[in-house]
Amino acid sequence: MKVIETDLPGCLVIEPRVFGDARGFFFESFNHDKLAQHGLQPQFVQGNVSSSTRGVLRGLHYQWPNPQGKYVSVVEGEVWDVAVDIRRGSPHFGRWTAVVLSAENKRHFWIPEGFAHGFVTLSERAVFSYLCTATYDASADASIRWNDARLAIDWPVTDVNLSDKDARAPFLDEVADERLPIYVP
Ligand SMILES: Cc1cn([C@H]2C[C@H](O)[C@@H](COP(=O)(O)OP(=O)(O)O[C@H]3O[C@H](C)C(=O)[C@H](O)[C@H]3O)O2)c(=O)[nH]c1=O
Numbered sequence: 001m002k003v004i005e006t007d008l009p010g011c012l013v014i015e016p017r018v019f020g021d022a023r024g025f026f027f028e029s030f031n032h033d034k035l036a037q038h039g040l041q042p043q044f045v046q047g048n049v050s051s052s053t054r055g056v057l058r059g060l061h062y063q064w065p066n067p068q069g070k071y072v073s074v075v076e077g078e079v080w081d082v083a084v085d086i087r088r089g090s091p092h093f094g095r096w097t098a099v100v101l102s103a104e105n106k107r108h109f110w111i112p113e114g115f116a117h118g119f120v121t122l123s124e125r126a127v128f129s130y131l132c133t134a135t136y137d138a139s140a141d142a143s144i145r146w147n148d149a150r151l152a153i154d155w156p157v158t159d160v161n162l163s164d165k166d167a168r169a170p171f172l173d174e175v176a177d178e179r180l181p182i183y184v185p
Pocket of ligand 1: 061
């Protein structure tokens with residue numbers, strides 16, 4: 001397993017060791033002890049799977065309170081996945097980083113608690129599978145507009161297919177401070 005730091009502190013790319021043979025391949029999608037060697041000890045309590053067609057954009061989502069750390073990957077197709085630091089008091093507030101996740105590259109992406117998350121689907125269909133460190137709390141579920149000029153996320157696709165909720169998401173400047181996660185150094 002390789003753990004690669006991104007340009008946004010806290011967000012990590014994990015590349016599993018893949019064992020291929022005449023039958024196909026095997027890889028460990030999550031290994032507590034191996035991640036712990038890299039200082040990462042998430043305790044997952046929920047797993048999610050979603051399927052999206054080309055151009056579907058889900059995000060930018062977060063939970064506060066009850067923030068979720070997310071360990072995300074793609075088991076079919078390809079997405080452009082983005083994490084945004086929206087923690088009040090963070091030295092990196094408003095900064096984002098992105099990674100291409102695909103069934104082919106088998107990369108996993110660790111997004112810490114307090115970050116907003118989203119992705120846009122690059123393939124005909126993408127099946128997105130991820131683990132969370134807190135369970136879903138509808139009352140804490142929150143969104144920020146995907147194309148917020150203040151974030152200036154360089155999405156590779158702009159003709160996107162959004163849920164009504166995401167299309168109406170507030171801009172960061174419209175979100176009350178108390179609805180944003182708190183940075184804990
Ligand atoms: C997230 C979630 C949703 N739901 C229900 C609520 C809705 O009735 C339905 C679809 O929810 P939503 O449209 O919020 O699903 P996504 O747009 O895929 O949201 C996710 O997309 C981005 C990429 C994320 O990072 C979050 O995990 C999550 O917000 O599933 C649940 O029952 N449990 C859950 O954990």
